[in-house]
Amino acid sequence: MGIHPAVFRALSTFYRVLDARTAQLESTHTEVRCPPTCSQCCLGSIFFVTALDFAYVCRYAQAHIDEATRQAIVAVAEAQVAQCGAELARELDGSETRLEAPSGLTCPLLAHGRCRVYPARPTPCRLFGRTRYQSGKLNICDIIFSRLPEGGNGNADPDHPPSLRFPIVEDMSRSLAAMLRRELGPEGIGEAERLLHVSTLPIFIATTRFEELRVYDVTPEA
Numbered sequence: 001m002g003i004h005p006a007v008f009r010a011l012s013t014f015y016r017v018l019d020a021r022t023a024q025l026e027s028t029h030t031e032v033r034c035p036p037t038c039s040q041c042c043l044g045s046i047f048f049v050t051a052l053d054f055a056y057v058c059r060y061a062q063a064h065i066d067e068a069t070r071q072a073i074v075a076v077a078e079a080q081v082a083q084c085g086a087e088l089a090r091e092l093d094g095s096e097t098r099l100e101a102p103s104g105l106t107c108p109l110l111a112h113g114r115c116r117v118y119p120a121r122p123t124p125c126r127l128f129g130r131t132r133y134q135s136g137k138l139n140i141c142d143i144i145f146s147r148l149p150e151g152g153n154g155n156a157d158p159d160h161p162p163s164l165r166f167p168i169v170e171d172m173s174r175s176l177a178a179m180l181r182r183e184l185g186p187e188g189i190g191e192a193e194r195l196l197h198v199s200t201l202p203i204f205i206a207t208t209r210f211e212e213l214r215v216y217d218v219t220p221e222a
Contacts, residue, residue, distance in 0.1 A: 060120035077205035
């Protein structure tokens with residue numbers, strides 16, 4: 001038995017909402033648009049995601065990426081996990097101590113500067129660059145920050161620029177929870193909860209080989 005289709009419907013709706021919010025922000029504040037062909041946010045980390053997001057990636061990859069290419073991506077992910085060690089790989093994006101990723105690391109899904117699963121890219125990829133947390137800390141890239149008046153003059157705290165009202169990450173998370181409850185109902189919400197554990201993209205890819213049901217087999221973050 002596969003993952004309930006309502007899970008994917010809710011996540012698809014959520015992605016459309018996120019993308020619409022980003023498009024609206026970009027239409028009124030051109031300084032927050034990503035540079036054309038930029039992939040800097042895909043470098044230097046190994047990308048912490050939920051099993052929910054990755055199940056969506058699996059479904060897209062099975063439909064749109066040929067088997068040989070999928071196998072090549074899996075090989076890259078396996079090499080990254082071996083390079084980092086599984087425990088470090090789990091911690092790189094979630095650690096309070098800001099552990100450093102090995103140099104030269106790129107997202108396994110990146111090819112020639114483009115994301116192979118861009119329409120199905122995970123939530124952190126959609127949120128990064130133009131959002132903030134409730135604490136006020138920014139979830140923003142250096143390129144966009146340097147374009148803001150507060151970033152360009154060198155006098156402001158990069159975690160708290162006052163000029164733009166960026167969407168709040170926690171608000172987006174609550175929106176997703178509401179969509180899942182609406183689609184699945186109180187009796188089915190456990191299906192989504194089983195997919196909320198987190199790990200990194202290399203671990204998910206290496207463990208599942210893009211088979212969506214195997215996302216349940218990935219060891220949750222301790």
